[in-house]
Amino acid sequence: MSGVYLHIPFCRQACTYCDFHFSTAKDHAGVLDAMELEMIKRSRELGDGRVATIYFGGGTPSLLEPGRIASFIQQARDLFRVERDAEVTLEANPDDITADRLSEWKSAGITRISLGTQSFRDDRLRWMGRAHDARQALTSIDLIAKAGFTTWTIDLIYGLPEMTLAEWDEQLTIALDHGMPHLSAYCLTVEEKTALAHQVKKGGVHMPGDEDQSVQFDRLMARMEEAGLEHYEISNFGRPGHHSRHNKSYWEGIPYLGIGPSAHSFDGRSRRWNIANNAVYIKAVKEGTSYWEEETLSPAQRTNERLMTGLRTAAGVDLTRLEVDALGLNSSAFQRHVSNGHISVVDGRLVLSKAGRHFADRIASDLFVTDDDR
Ligand code: SF4
Incomplete structure (x- = not known):
């Protein structure tokens, strides 16, 4: 049993804390065509070809036309033995969510939406450089809950500068009041070469101490336990039956095929990571030259x-x-x-x-x- 990960390396704008590989280019066709070609070329790498999970991550996969998502899913079904009840996740940002899009994603075969909420406060969202506002985050959650997906999840960030326990509590209350079946909560970290790292270095931003972040993590655990969400991984909480099967397979060492620029793959013994450069990736996939590095694990x-x-x-x-x-x-x-x-x-x-x-x-x-x- 394996998983397939598709890295969609495009975003509307750059969030200040983000160190994932993405570009804000408007033309996506070259990369997406190369990804379809890569999936064909590497389809034999998945042993018996049985696939239990497909995950569209990024970047911002919800930027793509729903038809393009549908064609990736169909291609995976043509190339692999995708299980009938496979978990198919789409990472989506609130600024891309509409009732029509949700319906198209559902028809395409998406079973799970992972919503990049991050905060329910406009001042925090602006500070992070997010492309959505708090109203869009709340409306999106309501639309997803009504759209009939098997399951869905939201992301929230804590450990923000000057975040009080009361502010974090309020964020969790809003999330719980909206009935989320799953939450991924991440403590803000300063990654090298990000705009946030630059701001911290220049003294414009002061990160909170470990003690504040630790108290917020304790509150997170307590609130989720009280609400009946299981703490099944450090950053992940879910109601029974709503745990992420795809992420679980990473933690359990199950093989997966990573398609797209910067995507990682694992076959049980070796790891491979694709080049994090869209132009080089397109050229190399087309020409059949190498575009990855590989390491066999001891x-x-x-x-x-x-x-x-x-x-x-x-x-x-x-x-x-x-x-x-x-x-x-x-x-x-x-x-x-x-x-x-x-x-x-x-x-x-x-x-x-x-x-x-x-x-x-x-x-x-x-x-x-x-x-x-x-
Ligand atoms: S939308 Fe996600 S991937 Fe894109 S810049 Fe923001 S955090 Fe990074």
């Missing part, structure tokens, strides 16, 4: 990836599937995190406690192994 690297992704999930890391005994090799780090109450082993799985969820990545890296350790 047993230690595969073990570390499992620790890094698995520890972020509520299900934890299945210790019987680790190729290298990370806990044996790093027993002092393991004991330290057990004694401070951050991790435990339950039924053969390494899991984080609620307190440990604040430090998931740090704990995982403390347990990392090298091939020399073995």
Whole structure:
């Protein structure tokens, strides 16, 4: 079983914090044609060709004509054995949502909408450089809820400069009042070479301290638990039956094929990442020359990836599937995190406690192994 990811590298405008690959060019045809060609050329890479999830990410896939989305889905169905109940997600921004578009996406085979809400406040949205306003965010949610999708999700960002706990609480209340079945909540991080990084460097923006962000994360966990949404991954909360199957497959090490500029692929042993340059990508796909880099993972690297992704999930890391005994090799780090109450082993799985969820990545890296350790 596998997943297919399509990276649509276009956005209406650049959000200040974003380091994904995208362009604001208006002409999309060259890249999209090359992506269709890439999918044909690489269709054999997915073993038995069974596909359980398709994910349109970006960038802003909702910028495309719905007909183009439909033709990608049809092409995937022609090339792979796409399951009848496959999860087909479209990332969409509120400024692209209309009742007609939702209906067209649904007819095309989209089963799940991931809405880039980010905030319900105009001042925050303007500060982030988003192309939508708060009214559009709320209207979009209502339209999606009425459009009859199997499921949908929204994104929110916390840890913003000068964000108070009351402001974050209000954001969560608005989201819950609109009946979302799933929420992805991300703490704002300053990525290199973004407009935000420049503003921070120049002293125009002061990021909040770890303590403020940590208190907001605690409130997020408490509010979602109270509302009955399961905290199944550090940044993801869903009602039963509404967890993202596509993202879950990344965390479980299931193979996926990434199509488009900057898209990543994984076949179970090696990772591949396409060039993050639209013009070079188009030319190379057409001419049949290389447009990617590839790395075959060693047993230690595969073990570390499992620790890094698995520890972020509520299900934890299945210790019987680790190729290298990370806990044996790093027993002092393991004991330290057990004694401070951050991790435990339950039924053969390494899991984080609620307190440990604040430090998931740090704990995982403390347990990392090298091939020399073995
Ligand atoms: S819309 Fe999404 S991908 Fe595009 S710039 Fe904003 S955050 Fe980045």
